[in-house]
Amino acid sequence: MAYAWTAIDPDGFILESHYNIISFIFPSALRSEICALMHGLDSLPQNSKITVTTDCAQLLSLWSSYVNAPFIPKLLKEPNHLLWSSIRAIKSVKNLDVTLIKVPAHADDPLNNHVDALAKAAHTDSYLSSRPLSELLAPCILQFNSLPVDMNIRKFVRDIFDAKSLLTLAALPRFNSCSPISDIDWACTKFCLNNNKQFVSHRNGRSDFCSFRIKLLLDMLPTLMLREFLRM
Structure with a gap:
C-alpha cells in the first residue's frame, strides 16, 4: 500500500510532491487517503490555510465527524482512529485552517492523475520504508507485537x-490422532457456530438451531468412543 500528495500554489504550479509506502496493518484504500492527508498537513508551516481536494467522499464525511467536531469517544471504536487522532493533533498544534473539497473520481483530472501515478511509483521504489509508530501523533497508542x-x-x-x-x-490430541489439523476447515467451523443471527428462537440466550448444529458437530468429532469403533 502507498499514499501520495501534491502541493500547488494559487496559480496551479506544483510546489512539492511526496509519496511513501505504508505498512500492511489493517490495509484499506481509505487508510491510504487518510495517510496522505495526515502527512500533507504535517508538512505545512504554522498558521497555514489550505484547501485539500480529494476524490474520496468518505474522507470528507469522516473529516466532518472526527476533525471538524468536538472529540467523541466513538472515535476510539472506529478503524484508523490513531490516524484521525494524529490529524486532530496536527491541526490543533499548527493552528491550520483546512477545507476539504470533493473532486469527481476517474474524471481525468490532471492533478488527480499525477497523484495516482506517484502512489503507483511508491510500490517500485526500493528506498522507501514504513515506520508506523514514528508517524503517529495520537496521545495514546496501544501496541500489539510492537505494532499499533x-x-x-x-x-x-x-x-x-x-x-x-x-x-x-x-491442537487437541483427539484431532491430531485421526487426521492432520490442516484437513479441518477451522475458519468455516467457527463461522458456522457464530453465525446464528438469522434465527429468532432463543432459549437461555442461545439459538435452538445453533445448539442443534453444535450437537451435530460434537457427534462428528473424533471422540474416544468413535476411535474405538474405528479400530474395530
Whole structure:
C-alpha cells in the first residue's frame, strides 16, 4: 500500500510532491487517503490555510465527524482512529485552517492523475520504508507485537482470544490422532457456530438451531468412543 500528495500554489504550479509506502496493518484504500492527508498537513508551516481536494467522499464525511467536531469517544471504536487522532493533533498544534473539497473520481483530472501515478511509483521504489509508530501523533497508542492497534480495541482483543482458543482446540490430541489439523476447515467451523443471527428462537440466550448444529458437530468429532469403533 502507498499514499501520495501534491502541493500547488494559487496559480496551479506544483510546489512539492511526496509519496511513501505504508505498512500492511489493517490495509484499506481509505487508510491510504487518510495517510496522505495526515502527512500533507504535517508538512505545512504554522498558521497555514489550505484547501485539500480529494476524490474520496468518505474522507470528507469522516473529516466532518472526527476533525471538524468536538472529540467523541466513538472515535476510539472506529478503524484508523490513531490516524484521525494524529490529524486532530496536527491541526490543533499548527493552528491550520483546512477545507476539504470533493473532486469527481476517474474524471481525468490532471492533478488527480499525477497523484495516482506517484502512489503507483511508491510500490517500485526500493528506498522507501514504513515506520508506523514514528508517524503517529495520537496521545495514546496501544501496541500489539510492537505494532499499533488502529481499530476497535475491544474487538481486536476479542479476536486475539478467539484465535488463541481456536488454536488450542485445533491442537487437541483427539484431532491430531485421526487426521492432520490442516484437513479441518477451522475458519468455516467457527463461522458456522457464530453465525446464528438469522434465527429468532432463543432459549437461555442461545439459538435452538445453533445448539442443534453444535450437537451435530460434537457427534462428528473424533471422540474416544468413535476411535474405538474405528479400530474395530
